Amino acid sequence: MLKLLYETPLSLLYPNRCRACGTRTGWSEGFFCGPCGDMVRPYDGPRCGVCGRHFPDGSGSGHTCYDCTKKPPVFEAARAKLAYDGPVREAIRLYKYGRIRKLRSYLGGFMEDGARDWFPDSDVVCAVPLHRRRLRDRGFNQSLFLAESAALAVGARLSLDGLARVRYTAPQVGMGHAERLANVKGAFEVARPGEFAGARVLLVDDVYTTGATVNECARVLMKAGAASVRVLTVARA
Template sequence: MPSKGHWEYLFYHLFWTGLDWLYPPNCGGCGKRGFKWCPDCQSNVKLLEDNLCPSCGQSSIHSSICYTCRHHPPVYRAARSWAVFDGPVQQALHRLKYERDVGLGDSLAQFMIELFNSLDWPVDVVVPVPLSSTRMKERGYNQAAFLAKPLALSLGLQYKPEAVQKVRNTRSQVELTAAERRENVKGAFLARTEIVKNCSILIVDDVMTSGATLNSCANALLDAHARQVYCLTFARAKNPQGDGRK
């Protein structure tokens, strides 16, 4: 008999599919009418499949631990991303994050679901990286939640967006070095022990750059006695800060 989570995901997916019938979508990558994600954009995706750092999932020669992870080991168990943050992937995430195309989240999450199923990660709870209350009021929604929720429902995992809060505002990370990013988000998150204690957590976000935000979020979860933490993002920035020495 199908589980409650299965039915929840079915209804969630049908909701967005129904909206597509009423209001034909445009491709998240190129804007082509009638597609959420067209074949041309898919053919231009740079998948992150081979020669990856086993810790953070960044491209790494001979699949060895990368420079950043050797010198600044993350507290999470492992992180992976579906594709390089470039071309149609970058355009799609821009639409999801800044153009209120939240229905795109369900379509993009399908690729993350496929990736997760290829990993041997024992996970109990799925948590989106939270926004600060100020940013949430400005934007009106958390783009990471529109990736995390369908992923959790599809996999029959607990979806707990309230498990982690961002307790202070941080500067924009865009122009910061990796060291500045780590300092910027240090102590920015607080997790709820009553939700995460002894659980294996999957943190979900749209894009990973230096990994500072994910690591800070993971640190808050471990401080709240989570058993272990994994991280999954839709995209990964290309070799942030060059070789990672900043």
């Protein structure tokens, strides 16, 4: 019996479950069951050349959306790999709070692809930082691991703590764009002057919602002398 236990793959003793709906997936190595896997949608199609927002199908790429024309963001471009809904939303939630190692490599894979596809010339990669109070609650900054995947993929330097969150901000769930803007104003600082001078910075986060947070980070990085700031996220709301 003991021998049998030793030889039994762990997956049989602890069958995989779909990370989104909890259904047993048996031998499958995937994170989602078939039906949930089919709902993972890439965030593709015609998009704003700046913020990456989707245009309705058939409207063509390459032009700038109304919001970016009216008030251009500080960052040069933002891109996301997946649509933030269904199983992707659940995977990111679990990853954020559940510390699931396998999800780290699954989501990291999208960051590798995104960095190679869109921002291969990046010099430095940094994550949107957490305030140390939130870091203490959560134990790790999930975006830092995503940043590491992106940095490794394009041979850029990973800045672990070059960008810091110096003001504690309320969680932004449910806030509109104006509220989010006010919430993040003055929340970030560059830790060491000169670290980003002249660098093409790739800023990484898990989800792009209104862009208020990454734009505020970009503002601080540009003020610190960055040549450009581009934004890569796993998903886009």
